[in-house]
Amino acid sequence: MPNDLANSLDAALRQRARQVIPGGLWGHLNAANLPEGYPQYFVSAEGCRLRDADGREFVDFMCGWGPMVLGYRNPMVEAAARRQAEQGDAMNGPAPVLVELAETLVGMIPHADWCLFQKNGTDATTACVTIARAGTGRRKVLVARGSYHGAAPWCTPSLAGVTTEDRAHLLHYDYNDAASLQVAAEEAKGDLAAVIVTAFRHDMGRDLELPDPAFVRAAREICDVTGAALILDDVRAGFRLHLGGSWEGIGVRPDLAAYSKAIANGHALSAVTGNDRFREAATRIYTTGSFWCGAVSMAAAVATLNELRRLDGPAHMRAMGERFRTGLAALAARHGVGIRQSGPAQMPLVLFEDDADARKGAAFCSAALRAGAYFHPRHNMFLSCAHQAADIDLALQAADAGLAAVARMG
Amino acid sequence: MPNDLANSLDAALRQRARQVIPGGLWGHLNAANLPEGYPQYFVSAEGCRLRDADGREFVDFMCGWGPMVLGYRNPMVEAAARRQAEQGDAMNGPAPVLVELAETLVGMIPHADWCLFQKNGTDATTACVTIARAGTGRRKVLVARGSYHGAAPWCTPSLAGVTTEDRAHLLHYDYNDAASLQVAAEEAKGDLAAVIVTAFRHDMGRDLELPDPAFVRAAREICDVTGAALILDDVRAGFRLHLGGSWEGIGVRPDLAAYSKAIANGHALSAVTGNDRFREAATRIYTTGSFWCGAVSMAAAVATLNELRRLDGPAHMRAMGERFRTGLAALAARHGVGIRQSGPAQMPLVLFEDDADARKGAAFCSAALRAGAYFHPRHNMFLSCAHQAADIDLALQAADAGLAAVARMG
DSSP: OOSOGGGOHHHHHHHHHHHHSTTSSOGGGOGGGSOTTOOSOEEEEEBTEEEETTSOEEEESSTTTTTOSSOBTOHHHHHHHHHHHTTOSSOSSOOTHHHHHHHHHHHHOTTOSEEEEESSHHHHHHHHHHHHHHHHSOOEEEEETTOOOOSSTTTOSOOTTOOGGGGTTEEEEOTTOHHHHHHHHHHHGGGEEEEEEESSBOOTTSOOBOOOHHHHHHHHHHHHHHOOEEEEEOTTTTTTSOTTOTTTTTTOOOSEEEEOGGGGTTSSOEEEEEOGGGHHHHHHSOOOOTTTTOHHHHHHHHHHHHHHHHHTHHHHHHHHHHHHHHHHHHHHHHHTOOEEEESOTTSOEEEETTOTTSHHHHHHHHHHHHTTEEOOSSSOOOOOTTOOHHHHHHHHHHHHHHHHHHHHTO | OOSOGGGOHHHHHHHHHHHHSTTSSOGGGOGGGSOTTOOSOEEEEEBTEEEETTSOEEEESSTTTTTOSSOBTOHHHHHHHHHHHTTOSSOSSOOTHHHHHHHHHHHHOTTOSEEEEESSHHHHHHHHHHHHHHHHSOOEEEEETTOOOOSSTTTOSOOTTOOGGGGTTEEEEOTTOHHHHHHHHHHHGGGEEEEEEESSBOOTTSOOBOOOHHHHHHHHHHHHHHOOEEEEEOTTTTTTSOTTOTTTTTTOOOSEEEEOGGGGTTSSOEEEEEOGGGHHHHHHSOOOOTTTTOHHHHHHHHHHHHHHHHHTHHHHHHHHHHHHHHHHHHHHHHHTOOEEEESOTTSOEEEETTOTTSHHHHHHHHHHHHTTEEOOSSSOOOOOTTOOHHHHHHHHHHHHHHHHHHHHTO
8 A cells, every 4th residue: 555545545445345345355365464565456457567556566476366377468368258258158058169178178188088167266176075075985085284275164274164064074194294194094994085185285374395206106006095086186286387287297197186276367267177087976966057157268268278388388487487586596695684485486485584473574575565566475476477587577676675675674 | 959960060069078078068057958959059149049059049048047137248248347357357356346346235235234256156155154154153054955055065966975964064944834944943952053045946847936925034033033144045036036135025134145147147256245243254254266356257247237227127027027927828728738837927937737757848848949949948947138028929939839849749
């Protein structure tokens, strides 16, 4: 918010919102959880630039919390969406683009023999669990402690309104700890339906961890031995790390996978992909929604996936992420500020040494924001194909201001 | 499908889809569940007309299973959506239109002091239940036998992949039976969190029933006495029967209500509205999604609600529904075919006497389809503001052909 609160449109909108929306805003987009100065409302966006209600422009490192993988208002995607919107969207059945999209995904993702579409990442992870239970006739699901798989009662981080029974059949392991996975699998005995794992470890506020290949292979083996489904929750990372699924680099393939966020460059869509072992189970579960055959988001998805392939999106984002990471490390050294950078380069996290109360992260982000870059102090950030070297360099200038602010804290 | 299957694009698309989508299509839009001749794929739509992949055009009585309340590709709604899309959709926070939409709903729906937005009807009904549990600190929810409240494990009609615990705290009553509601409430003892009720009874394949005012008042009273939340599931009926909520005619107001389908004329959106008793609980639950602040569907919703108000949409749809109902009754009498028409005129259902195996309904619908009208044999249909007298009369001509086919069955 600008210093002149009385003239801030953002502040005025927040005040009106507090009357008609509990807490001003639900969930993860609530700017009340961010350091001083972050805007809540945005009026426009293009490429990797975002403009807030008070007219401030930022180089954006959150990409709408992930969806924007090609950049805001990508011309190819928006043209495809507009062409479909001029024909029809939610009709009495799907448009032909449904088949084109399903064939595109099955052709692109090696483990996938089939797919289903929904609207939310949570729809996709929930459908994976339901299909695994239907296919195995078993109930227990192994979940990593602290992992985020969505906001339904079985997985939401807040227990308000959740009953014990909503989580009756979850057992927990520690991410990247194969031994703990084995213990949990044994606890499930003959009732193990699924192991669900995020593409990498991205628990809020702690260093990101790439998946240990030995851990991933152990998960695959436990599922092979017990007949349980290995579910890859690729909602957050999907299509940024590898177009064939985030574990293709490790060479391990899941039975079921959940995608959303980046699949249609911001149009609401999610998908489950599965192998033939679970095809019949997927026909037996009943999961549907009024907008799930909406053709506009599917046309946007086909355009997004084709464009990601044409550009080799993951490689571009990795290169831009590495440019940022290298530049930031040099700046931090120059300021004498200890930082920890973690995660895949396309989805980086920056934390500060000796920052238990998160004051350094907050000071860094607030100062960088004033200097024109939108970073996040606790959550992994997201690069896009719209980020070019000049944008990264601009963000590094803003980061320089942020590091100076941290250095001044002593 | 046209008789010449070899040249049917619809048949070709279905065959490709069977390879990459389990069962060809998930959920309620699967045309395999419909009588002979129904198309699966649609290439375009406008107003109340729908065109399938083989170029056949229909007067549509399903409106995309409800969303299309102003007609397909309504110019006012699409212009508003396009204007917002040219600024931004899913960004790092909402656009100002979020506040405008929330204020519109709170201004329009008398029980509503606040609202939340999601993507699916299921998101909204599930959030209502979670908020009710958070607000009361109790667990039991009373659900009518056979009512549809969405496709999550707690409410989906198929039990495949669902565990007993997913439904541990549901107790059942019979719709429109106040005594059964009282019995279920007593069974819940001090643990009653909510009573959830659809706007009217619309169980698939049986005559629709309007809500008995005495039953609705009993539900309100049980909640008042016990402190439980009365949840109106207005996902299917909302904005077609009354712009202030479907029970405004009865004069009973819920504590929480779920909306979706018609709220944005086909753009993916749902909403929870609530009163101040549950505001604090709504701040405590965690429910969110990557696309829930998408500004395009919100701009579409504002335009839809304003247009419904300007046109007095419910009155227009009622008049068109009554024209259809009266015309159909006269035709049925002329053909000597016994039919039962039920439900609100805006959302009519037509069933046949002596039709336990549903063959008459199938013959009626198939023949009407060939004559250019898209009806449904078992599910309530939907009128829209795009239906004008001439469209109804065209549909009646097709219904005439359908009734002739039934009469020929003897």
